[in-house]
Amino acid sequence: xxxxxxxxxxxxxxxxxxxxxxxxxxxxxxxxxxxxxxxxxxxxxxxxxxxxxxxxxxxxxxxxxxxxxxxxxxxxxxxxxxxxxxxxxxxxxxxxxxxxxxxxxxxxxxxxxxxxxxxxxxxxxxxxxxxxxxxxxxxxxxxxxxxxxxxxxxxxxxxxxxxxxxxxxxxxxxxxxxxxxxxxxxxxxxxxxxxxxxxxxxxxxxxxxxxxxxxxxxxxxxxxxxxxxxxxxxxxxxxxxxxxxxxxxxxxxxxxxxxxxxxxxxxxxxxxxxxxxxxxxxxxxxxxxxxxxxxxxxxxxxxxxxxxxxxxxxxxxxxxxxxxxxxxxxxxxxxxxxxxxxxxxxxxxxxxxxxxxxxxxxxxxxxxxxxxxxxxxxxxxxxxxxxxxxxxxxxxxxxxxxxxxxxxxxxxxxxxxxxxxxxxxxxxxxxxxxxxxxxxxxxxxxxxxxxxxxxxxxxxxxxxxxxxxxxxxxxxxxxxxxxxxxxxxxxxxxxxxxxxxxxxxxxxxxxxxxxxxxxxxxxxxxxxxxxxxxxxxxxxxxxxxxxx
Amino acid sequence: xxxxxxxxxxxxxxxxxxxxxxxxxxxxxxxxxxxxxxxxxxxxxxxxxxxxxxxxxxxxxxxxxxxxxxxxxxxxxxxxxxxxxxxxxxxxxxxxxxxxxxxxxxxxxxxxxxxxxxxxxxxxxxxxxxxxxxxxxxxxxxxxxxxxxxxxxxxxxxxxxxxxxxxxxxxxxxxxxxxxxxxxxxxxxxxxxxxxxxxxxxxxxxxxxxxxxxxxxxxxxxxxxxxxxxxxxxxxxxxxxxxxxxxxxxxxxxxxxxxxxxxxxxxxxxxxxxxxxxxxxxxxxxxxxxxxxxxxxxxxxxxxxxxxxxxxxxxxxxxxxxxxxxxxxxxxxxxxxxxxxxxxxxxxxxxxxxxxxxxxxxxxxxxxxxxx
Numbered sequence: 074x075x076x077x078x079x080x081x082x083x084x085x086x087x088x089x090x091x092x093x094x095x096x097x098x099x100x101x102x103x104x105x106x107x108x109x110x111x112x113x114x115x116x117x118x119x120x121x122x123x124x125x126x127x128x129x130x131x132x133x134x135x136x137x138x139x140x141x142x143x144x145x146x147x148x149x150x151x152x153x154x155x156x157x158x159x160x161x162x163x164x165x166x167x168x169x170x171x172x173x174x175x176x177x178x179x180x181x182x183x184x185x186x187x188x189x190x191x192x193x194x195x196x197x198x199x200x201x202x203x204x205x206x207x208x209x210x211x212x213x214x215x216x217x218x219x220x221x222x223x224x225x226x227x228x229x230x231x232x233x234x235x236x237x238x239x240x241x242x243x244x245x246x247x248x249x250x251x252x253x254x255x256x257x258x259x260x261x262x263x264x265x266x267x268x269x270x271x272x273x274x275x276x277x278x279x280x281x282x283x284x285x286x287x288x289x290x291x292x293x294x295x296x297x298x299x300x301x302x303x304x305x306x307x308x309x310x311x312x313x314x315x316x317x318x319x320x321x322x323x324x325x326x327x328x329x330x331x332x333x334x335x336x337x338x339x340x341x342x343x344x345x346x347x348x349x350x351x352x353x354x355x356x357x358x359x360x361x362x363x364x365x366x367x368x369x370x371x372x373x374x375x376x377x378x379x380x381x382x383x384x385x386x387x388x389x390x391x392x393x394x395x396x397x398x399x400x401x402x403x404x405x406x407x408x409x410x411x412x413x414x415x416x417x418x419x420x421x422x423x424x425x426x427x428x429x430x431x432x433x434x435x436x437x438x439x440x441x442x443x444x445x446x447x448x449x450x451x452x453x454x455x456x457x458x459x460x461x462x463x464x465x466x467x468x469x470x471x472x473x474x475x476x477x478x479x480x481x482x483x484x485x486x487x488x489x490x491x492x493x494x495x496x497x498x499x500x501x502x503x504x505x506x507x508x509x510x511x512x513x514x515x516x517x518x519x520x521x522x523x524x525x526x527x528x529x530x531x532x533x534x535x536x537x538x539x540x541x542x543x544x545x546x547x548x549x550x551x552x553x554x555x556x557x558x559x560x561x562x563x564x565x566x567x568x569x570x571x572x573x574x575x576x577x578x579x580x581x582x583x584x585x586x587x588x589x590x591x592x593x594x595x596x597x598x599x600x601x602x603x604x605x606x607x608x609x610x611x612x613x614x615x616x617x618x619x620x621x
Numbered sequence: 622x623x624x625x626x627x628x629x630x631x632x633x634x635x636x637x638x639x640x641x642x643x644x645x646x647x648x649x650x651x652x653x654x655x656x657x658x659x660x661x662x663x664x665x666x667x668x669x670x671x672x673x674x675x676x677x678x679x680x681x682x683x684x685x686x687x688x689x690x691x692x693x694x695x696x697x698x699x700x701x702x703x704x705x706x707x708x709x710x711x712x713x714x715x716x717x718x719x720x721x722x723x724x725x726x727x728x729x730x731x732x733x734x735x736x737x738x739x740x741x742x743x744x745x746x747x748x749x750x751x752x753x754x755x756x757x758x759x760x761x762x763x764x765x766x767x768x769x770x771x772x773x774x775x776x777x778x779x780x781x782x783x784x785x786x787x788x789x790x791x792x793x794x795x796x797x798x799x800x801x802x803x804x805x806x807x808x809x810x811x812x813x814x815x816x817x818x819x820x821x822x823x824x825x826x827x828x829x830x831x832x833x834x835x836x837x838x839x840x841x842x843x844x845x846x847x848x849x850x851x852x853x854x855x856x857x858x859x860x861x862x863x864x865x866x867x868x869x870x871x872x873x874x875x876x877x878x879x880x881x882x883x884x885x886x887x888x889x890x891x892x893x894x895x896x897x898x899x900x901x902x903x904x905x906x907x908x909x910x911x912x913x914x915x916x917x918x919x920x921x922x923x924x925x926x927x928x929x930x931x932x933x934x935x936x937x938x939x940x941x942x943x944x945x946x947x948x949x950x951x952x953x954x955x956x957x958x959x960x961x962x963x964x965x966x967x968x969x970x971x972x973x974x975x976x977x978x979x980x981x982x983x984x985x986x987x988x989x990x991x992x993x
């Protein structure tokens with residue numbers, strides 16, 4: 074009776090409901106399933122009939138073997154509920170249904186002695202969504218005129234780079250004009266859109282997906298006049314891009330694995346333009362204290378070439394080796410990255426939101442060299458391509474109060490705005506990026522960064538209720554987070570780029586629809602009096618008015 | 622909307638003129654207050670140009686606080702003027718027991734002190750006195766500075782005028798620069814300190830409208846300088862920004878506009894001075910106002926200025942003319958007020974300040990329009 078101890082179909086997170094009556098055995102569902110979670114099988118069917126006759130009745134039986142679609146039951150090829158089979162079935166004969174018994178994790182661990190890994194973000198939903206409890210409640214009504222979102226001009230811009238206090242600006246007055254004092258370089262500062270596409274590497278993403286984002290970013294800048302930036306993620310970028318003028322829209326990331334930097338450094342003499350920034354990644358909100366994780370399945374030849382690594386699981390260390398303190402990071406990492414680009418590129422840092430974030434931010438604000446150009450704070454509702462489920466579900470810190478704490482801590486010291494804060498981790502999670510962005514800005518963020526939402530725009534069918542969440546497997550059914558050439562071909566680059574462009578354009582309109590009623594033509598960074606909160610505890614915590 | 626106005630004259634003029642300027646501009650129930658700051662004083666104060674004058678509205682006890690505090694610091698009173706009042710039960714006013722202007726001599730040990738040291742002392746004393754009066758609820762101190770007096774009161778501006786005999790020209794208080802406001806900032810609590818003109822170390826501003834970036838302004842300003850206090854009104858921020866930019870940063874006046882209403886990014890890119898403008902916009906982002914507002918300001922040297930917000934939603938008119946053989950420039954909310962005082966001027970020369978300029982009136986009453 075070994076069977077009673079092995080994984081049973083009722084342990085699986087998703088159970089396939091299949092109607093053989095409707096099935097016409099076209100095989101499309103099996104072909105499309107990238108997880109091999111279903112297979113064609115043969116079932117024995119036997120019908121016993123009683124037939125009445127003069128003597129009473131006789132028994133007859135009808136036996137046949139029929140081909141069916143059958144769910145695979147094991148701990149590797151289990152159904153992720155992606156729904157691709159339903160999508161391709163012409164007759165609606167098959168669908169995956171969520172099994173809420175939640176015993177799979179237990180079975181998996183007991184069987185494999187491995188921790189459960191997956192992609193996506195927290196599926197626990199223990200805390201509710203703070204941003205949805207906040208409204209923009211200070212509307213211009215007679216005190217001052219609302220603006221017209223369609224007719225007024227709005228300057229939807231923020232800045233990346235260190236801001237020195239006004240009395241430290243190196244200006245001199247010459248003939249009644251302020252002039253920059255020659256030969257004294259002030260910290261670099263750039264004007265950008267308040268939404269940054271966050272660091273998702275080529276490797277975590279398929280090259281086609283990454284390229285689609287890069288094309289969309291270039292288009293938004295060059296054609297739509299929206300100065301959005303994207304971060305490359307750890308792992309380098311194609312050499313051709315490094316040497317192109319479009320590098321100016323890219324924020325290059327250096328993370329603990331330093332993947333891809335060999336190629337970046339070798340390309341530096343040939344760069345036509347500086348990158349938009351450098352982002353030193355210390356941590357990630359979805360799996361704080363954990364390094365990057367690229368399974369060998371996804372580390373294909375192209376990725377090996379870009380990163381300069383052999384075929385193996387790529388596990389970035391949880392911390393930058395040789396780094397022991399904040400001051401040291403400023404002296405070593407910030408200074409070296411600043412030097413590399415002659416102090417002309419803002420160098421920012423990305424950390425996972427944590428109880429320690431305010432201390433880190435305070436310490437960076439005291440950076441005497443003015444070389445810390447941005448603070449990217451990533452909350453626990455962020456996503457990831459691959460992580461241990463325990464990290465996704467049980468570690469991390471919500472972003473909203475942490476952002477507010479950091480901002481208010483700077484206010485207390487009169488240093489708000491000196492190191493721009495960008496907040497991420499679940500921004501746009503409910504589908505409305507503009508609303509989330511606007512609220513975070515009012516709470517003190519200079520801008521936000523988004524990752525998961527971009528994947529969703531590209532067609533990711535995963536959700537935060539256990540659907541798909543298989544980015545780590547390299548078997549993404551949409552072709553987004555896979556290196557399998559058959560699967561990546563499912564992704565149409567042009568359509569994805571177009572969708573991203575469209576979404577950002579829509580968000581831009583919506584941002585203006587929020588700016589207009591509060592009477593502002595520029596971003597209300599830190600204007601928390603524009604917000605109200607319908608939850609008293611949240612209102613108290615964030616120091617914004619409670620309303621009911 | 623607050624009605625604000627300022628008159629800069631080549632000769633000393635009587636404050637009754639401000640009531641004339643304001644009366645026709647009054648609308649609806651704009652009856653919450655009246656305030657005036659007079660600079661470059663004539664009449665009974667003409668002989669005390671170099672001495673600081675304390676302006677306050679206090680109880681008897683409050684007077685004692687001031688006396689004790691300033692005597693302890695070594696100030697010696699050389700002249701005191703108590704406003705004569707007309708108590709009338711029918712007047713809409715919430716009067717204080719005493720309205721006092723006291724002229725002091727600097728402490729002896731400040732004989733050779735620098736201008737900065739003296740200004741610092743005056744400010745410290747005013748802040749200390751304000752705290753003392755506030756804590757004990759004994760009154761209000763509005764200014765303590767050379768050649769400046771201020772008066773603020775809650776009530777109907779007309780009645781306040783009657784109460785203080787402001788229309789009686791035999792009261793020998795005059796000045797070359799008068800700044801005045803009717804109606805308080807009623808979006809917030811009606812308190813005396815919320816009434817503009819606001820004054821700090823020789824700088825005066827009046828602002829109407831709504832500073833929608835009040836919170837941002839306040840949060841950055843409150844840590845910058847000890848004199849940036851109160852914030853009873855969103856309009857105080859305009860004074861502190863002017864003071865910070867001009868006195869502390871020592872930047873030329875034209876950059877005030879660049880701080881309050883920076884040019885859009887695209888326009889900055891077309892400018893030869895784009896590096897400086899971009900840097901100002903980023904560095905002083907928390908000082909931006911994002912209107913709608915109009916601000917009239919006066920500098921310590923008597924220069925009078927006017928800027929409006931970039932969305933051009935609060936009007937002002939600047940007019941030059943002659944009144945009783947006084948040449949003067951008036952800046953005010955509505956032209957009706959100017960018409961009362963300067964009916965014979967050439968109205969073609971009136972300036973309606975635009976959203977991208979700073980009006981600067983120098984001591985010879987020349988009007989300059991500085992394009993942002």
